[in-house]
Amino acid sequence: MSGTPTILKKIIFRKLEEIQEGCERIPLREMKQKAMMASTTPTKGFADAMQAKLDAGQSAVIAEIKKASPSKGILRDPFDPVEIAKSYEANGAACLSVLTDKDFFQGSNEYLMQVREAVDLPIIRKDFIVDDYQVYEARVIGADCILLIAAAIGDAQMYELTETALTLGMDVLVEVHNVEELERALRLPLPMIGINNRDLHSFDVSLETTIKMLDMIPDDRIVITESGILSKEDVAKMREHHVNSFLVGEAFMRAENPGEKLAELFA
Numbered sequence: 001m002s003g004t005p006t007i008l009k010k011i012i013f014r015k016l017e018e019i020q021e022g023c024e025r026i027p028l029r030e031m032k033q034k035a036m037m038a039s040t041t042p043t044k045g046f047a048d049a050m051q052a053k054l055d056a057g058q059s060a061v062i063a064e065i066k067k068a069s070p071s072k073g074i075l076r077d078p079f080d081p082v083e084i085a086k087s088y089e090a091n092g093a094a095c096l097s098v099l100t101d102k103d104f105f106q107g108s109n110e111y112l113m114q115v116r117e118a119v120d121l122p123i124i125r126k127d128f129i130v131d132d133y134q135v136y137e138a139r140v141i142g143a144d145c146i147l148l149i150a151a152a153i154g155d156a157q158m159y160e161l162t163e164t165a166l167t168l169g170m171d172v173l174v175e176v177h178n179v180e181e182l183e184r185a186l187r188l189p190l191p192m193i194g195i196n197n198r199d200l201h202s203f204d205v206s207l208e209t210t211i212k213m214l215d216m217i218p219d220d221r222i223v224i225t226e227s228g229i230l231s232k233e234d235v236a237k238m239r240e241h242h243v244n245s246f247l248v249g250e251a252f253m254r255a256e257n258p259g260e261k262l263a264e265l266f267a
C-alpha cells in the first residue's frame with residue numbers, strides 16, 4: 001500500500017488496529033473456537049437465496065442497513081436496524097447487508113446480531129475483511145456470508161480468507177471495481193461476483209463500471225451490481241443488460257419506509 005493515502009487505505013490501516021484491539025479482548029484462538037462452535041448451527045444459504053429469486057424471474061436484492069458512509073455522511077437518523085430489516089423482509093429482499101464497521105460507517109456487530117435474531121433472511125457482514133480473525137468473528141455474530149474486497153487484499157489473502165469462510169459454512173461475495181480485480185476474482189471458485197460501481201479510492205460512481213465488464217464474466221456466475229442504484233431508471237438500465245441482482249443502500253436508507261422503497265424500485 002503505497003502512494004497517497006486514499007480513504008480505502010485509511011480504512012484498512014484502522015482495521016489492522018481494530019483487529020489488534022479485538023485480539024486483546026478475545027484472543028484469536030478463542031475466537032476460532034467460538035466460530036467452530038457457532039458452525040454447528042448451519043448458515044442460511046446466501047447465494048442460494050439470490051439464485052432462488054432469479055429462478056423465479058425476480059430481481060435478487062441485497063438490501064443494506066447502514067447508518068452513515070464516508071462519502072455521504074449520515075444517511076438515516078434515528079436509525080433502527082431491526083425495524084429496517086423487518087421492513088426489507090416484508091417487501092421481498094433476497095438477502096440483507098449489515099455494515100459492521102464502526103468508525104467510517106457507524107455500524108456495529110451488535111446491529112448484525114440484533115438483525116439475526118429478528119429476521120430469517122441470509123445476512124452478509126459488510127466490513128473490510130483483511131484477516132481470518134474477522135472471518136471467525138463474522139461466523140460468531142451470525143453472518144451467513146462475508147464480503148471480500150479485491151482492492152483491499154492480495155491474491156494469497158483472498159484465497160486464505162475464502163477458504164476460512166467456506167470451511168465455516170459461509171458464502172463469500174467477492175467485490176471488484178476494474179478488469180484486473182475481476183480477473184483475480186474469477187479464479188476463485190465462487191458463485192457470486194459483485195461489481196462495485198463506486199471507486200473506493202476516489203468515491204466516483206458510474207453504473208458503466210458494471211456494464212463494461214459483463215462480457216468477461218461466465219454465465220454461471222451471479223453478477224451483483226453494487227452502489228449508486230437510486231432510481232427505477234437505474235434498475236431498468238441494469239435489467240436491459242441482463243443484470244438482475246443488486247446491492248442497494250443509500251436509496252433505501254433515505255426513504256421514510258425502506259421496504260416500501262425497495263418494492264417501488266424493483267416493482
Ligand SMILES: O=P(O)(O)OC[C@@H](O)[C@@H](O)c1c[nH]c2ccccc12
Nearest residue numbers: 196226227228229247248249250251
Ligand atoms: O449506498 P449505495 O450506493 O446503494 O451502495 C451500497 C453498497 O454497494 C455500498 O455500501 C458498498 C459496496 N461495497 C462496499 C464496501 C464497503 C463498504 C460499503 C460498500
